[in-house]
Amino acid sequence: MEFLGVGKPVNLIQPIVSVLIPAYQHVKYIEECLNSVLNQETIFPYEILIGEDDSNDGTRELCISYAKDNQDKIRLFLRNGKEKISMFGRKSGRLNHLGLYGSARGKFICICDGDDFWIDKYKLQKQVEILEKYQNVSLCISNTLINGKKGQLQLPESFHLFSKNELKRNNYLGHISGWMMRNFMRDFLQNPIISKPVVLDRSLFAFQKNKGDIIAIPDYTSYYRIHSNGVYQSQHRLKNNRLLYKSNWYLFRYIHKDLTLLVRSMLYTLRREFVILFSILFKRS
Numbered sequence: 001m002e003f004l005g006v007g008k009p010v011n012l013i014q015p016i017v018s019v020l021i022p023a024y025q026h027v028k029y030i031e032e033c034l035n036s037v038l039n040q041e042t043i044f045p046y047e048i049l050i051g052e053d054d055s056n057d058g059t060r061e062l063c064i065s066y067a068k069d070n071q072d073k074i075r076l077f078l079r080n081g082k083e084k085i086s087m088f089g090r091k092s093g094r095l096n097h098l099g100l101y102g103s104a105r106g107k108f109i110c111i112c113d114g115d116d117f118w119i120d121k122y123k124l125q126k127q128v129e130i131l132e133k134y135q136n137v138s139l140c141i142s143n144t145l146i147n148g149k150k151g152q153l154q155l156p157e158s159f160h161l162f163s164k165n166e167l168k169r170n171n172y173l174g175h176i177s178g179w180m181m182r183n184f185m186r187d188f189l190q191n192p193i194i195s196k197p198v199v200l201d202r203s204l205f206a207f208q209k210n211k212g213d214i215i216a217i218p219d220y221t222s223y224y225r226i227h228s229n230g231v232y233q234s235q236h237r238l239k240n241n242r243l244l245y246k247s248n249w250y251l252f253r254y255i256h257k258d259l260t261l262l263v264r265s266m267l268y269t270l271r272r273e274f275v276i277l278f279s280i281l282f283k284r285s
Contacts, residue, residue, distance in 0.1 A: 002075055003064065003076035003078055004067065004068070004071065009071055010071060010072055010074060010075055014105070015105055016042075016045060016107050017042075017106045018049055018108075019037050020100040020110070021033060021049065021112055021114055022053065022096050022100060023051065023059055023063060024052075024053040024059065024096070026114035029115040029116075030059050030114045030115075031062060031066075033115070037118060039121050041121050042128070043125065044128065046124060047104075048073050048074045050074060050075070050114075053079045054080060063076055064078075075103070077096075087197055101188065102189055104183060108180050108181065110123075110124065110180050110181075111179065113176075115225050116223060118177070118222050120219060123219075126221075127142065130215060134215060137161075137214065138182045138212030138213065139215070141179055141216045141217070142180075142216075142222065143217075144174060155218070156216050159217055159218070160215065162215070171261075178221055182211065191207070197250075202251065209256070210256060241273050244269045245269055248266055252265075
C-alpha cells in the first residue's frame with residue numbers, strides 16, 4: 001500500500017520519468033541517495049518511488065520523513081518483511097523491486113539503489129533528451145564511478161550507438177544506476193524470468209536489448225558502492241560465478257533465444273571459473 005495514499009500532489013501529475021529506489025538497511029546512505037535524486041534539474045515532471053523493504057536500522061524512518069516532506073515528488077511503499085521470498089540462498093528484495101516496476105507511471109524509468117547516488121544534477125534531463133530524439137533506442141547508458149574510480153566499466157569514451165554485433169557479445173553494459181530505459185515493465189512483469197534466480201539487472205538488460213537499440217554516453221552520472229551488504233556481492237566469488245550458468249540458461253530460454261550468445265556466455269563463465277579456481281589455489285600454496 002502506498003504511504004499517505006494516492007491523493008498526494010505527486011499522484012496528480014503525469015511523470016515523464018519514474019525513478020525507482022529500492023532501500024533496505026541503507027541508513028548510512030539513503031539520505032545522500034534521495035537528495036541526489038530530489039536535486040535533479042529538469043524541464044519535465046518526474047516521480048520518485050521508494051520501496052522500503054522493512055529495514056530495522058533507521059532506513060524506514062528516514063524514508064517516511066522524506067516522503068512527508070516531499071509529497072510533490074515521492075511515493076513511498078512500505079513493505080512487510082514477512083512477505084519476502086528466498087533468492088540466491090537468502091531472503092531477498094525481489095518482490096520489492098517488482099512492486100516498484102509495476103507502480104512506475106513514467107514514460108522512462110531509472111533505478112538507483114538506496115546505497116548508490118547520482119553525481120550529475122542533469123542526469124534525467126540529458127537521458128530524456130536522448131531517448132526522445134532516438135525513438136528506436138530502448139536503453140541509454142551513462143557512466144558510473146565504482147567506489148569513486150573512473151574507467152571501471154569499459155564503456156565508450158564518446159557518444160556511441162551499439163551495433164547488433166556488439167550487443168551480441170555483451171550480456172550487460174554499464175551499471176543500472178547510470179541507465180535510463182523505456183517503460184516496458186508491463187511486458188517484463190509477464191515474463192517467467194522474474195521468478196528465476198537471475199539478477200534482475202541482467203534480466204532487464206537482456207529484455208531492453210530485445211526491445212530496441214542501446215546508446216552509451218560518456219558522462220559520469222552515478223556512483224556505485226561495492227560493499228558486503230549486497231545480495232550478489234556478499235557471496236563467495238566462486239559461488240557467484242556458478243550462479244551464472246543458470247542465469248545464462250534462463251536468459252536464453254525466456255528472453256534472447258540466441259544459441260550463439262548462450263554458448264559464448266557459458267564459455268565465458270567457464271573461463272572465469274578456472275581463473276577463480278587458480279587464484280584460490282595460488283593463495284593456498
